[in-house]
Amino acid sequence: MRTLEWDSSGPGLRLIDQTRLPGEEAWLTLTRLDEVVEAIRTLRVRGAPALEAAGAYGVAVAARELRGARDFRRKLEEAAGELRTVRPTAVNLSRGVDRALEAALRGVSPRESFDLALGEAHRVADEDVRRNLAMGGHGAALLRDGDTVMTYCNAGRLATVDYGTALGVLRAAASRGKRLRVVACETRPLNQGARLTSWELSRDEFDVTLIPDNAAAHLIRKGGVDRIVVGADRITRDAVFNKIGTYMVSLAARAHHVPFYVAAPVSTFDLEHRERDITIEERSPDELRWLGGRRNAPDEVRVYNPAFDATPLSHVSALITERGVLRPPYSRSLRKIQAGSQGRRE
């Protein structure tokens, strides 16, 4: 089941509204740029690889919407710029936007531009699914029959076009006959672990246990976790940027000698940059001040609500990519990957 695809009857980008899970499985068709921007901003669609496809399809949506406009090319470039900056830390979003825009700008008419953007968006989406299957295949070998595997946030089908990155590794291991137990961390304040991961995994009949984030270190210390697999939003030369809380889990893994794996496509790598170059976006204080319509903290209380944190690569036991499993020292294995990605275009 793809969580995001082109709906030609809309026509527009059809996706599952992740803000309404797990209470309700609602699908939306977005036919205007502002709808796509709103869906990305409010996390109706989230997860690095899903954002790559959403960004690409977003350009197609914009090309269609602008087809009668004067200055089509300039306006399409502006639309792409708007899409790119909705979630600035997510490098994949920009990448998807750029790919579709580049394709669109090769068109000699708005109509052709739209077709080219849509074609490129389909390629982005298909590549994602293929990549996740490959990543799962490589990563499955790292999990043992009977393991309890902790995961964080949602790096599953709902974070990608299908199958998932971290959860794709679990799916691949399970499909090879390994019996796993999964621990999902709630992931405050938007609760992607509770709302999305536990929903997605229990639909696939995994044995899944939900914990509050603050119990992760305790459970790891008690020996209740054999492996940890998380996704990534951006991997610089020295750090993995992922959902806030990932660093906390990596610290406990390191203290208690539990392997900590990051599953992410090569497109997540941003080896031009270091941790210090990246600005971590802060989200609205209201996400903490309110709780499902009930007051959680007084308005006069200041809130620090970062979307991501950085986990030093030294905490990562292995990086699982669609091209294979990278091991430390990453300075070497990352250079290899980088060389590979310049050598060929997927």
Place this chain on the structure above:
Amino acid sequence: MRTLEWDSSGPGLRLIDQTRLPGEEAWLTLTRLDEVVEAIRTLRVRGAPALEAAGAYGVAVAARELRGARDFRRKLEEAAGELRTVRPTAVNLSRGVDRALEAALRGVSPRESFDLALGEAHRVADEDVRRNLAMGGHGAALLRDGDTVMTYCNAGRLATVDYGTALGVLRAAASRGKRLRVVACETRPLNQGARLTSWELSRDEFDVTLIPDNAAAHLIRKGGVDRIVVGADRITRDAVFNKIGTYMVSLAARAHHVPFYVAAPVSTFDLEHRERDITIEERSPDELRWLGGRRNAPDEVRVYNPAFDATPLSHVSALITERGVLRPPYSRSLRKIQAGSQGRRE
């Protein structure tokens, strides 16, 4: 302002309903044992020292309710047994119950038993306030002017009869002219840090910033925290039992060389036991499955929701007590305290 006291017009135990903060400041007067039990079970009153006083006043409530009963003494002992087991990990609750029961059983009539129980409960409450002021005085010296101090859960006025343990240390430092910034961790799933600590501190005009629990390690790594002060529910010979998540914070403190202080009265010490002897209570899965009336996870998902965790004493830079500040090696300093507590009765 006492958060819990005897209401002679009730007559009964009057307390602030902590489950309704910060939206509403509601006071209850509990005149029956089952009301006291319910209030403790549902965390209308919580926090080790507050539970000590609530347990003692609870015996007075029971003595009054049972005053016409046959078998008054046996029934009062049963009532005390019921009170003691509502929150099994909280050693202070049992202690408060035992003190009031012991006093009550010296009475020659139900009326005298009630008077004796109530008198002892008043002593428990008054001692708590005196202890917290003393603890604050000792602990204030550990905080520097300009420090940003992280705290966890609520070890404040709302966790005690008044002033607080960890937050008492902050109050004492502030009253000595030290300017502090405070970081309060939300403390899932009951959000005592958001609902209680941030409310209590902003009422006292502290500069307080609320963060999700999973951001604590990140913020500490980024150098945003100078000191950490938390409370404790029970301190064994080798570990501090406190709200789930305390261990996570201690781990980050240790990794980044931030002093980690525990403020707790000597009555919290349980030096007869080690960590392995203590059972950590688990709370209802619904605390994670639901979020202010909105579904957070499907019902079929298993939940692990421990109330406490254990932080090894080796992670604790100092223990702040009403008798002074204890430093490692605790095997020695704790023995001293223990000898002191056998030598004199406060």
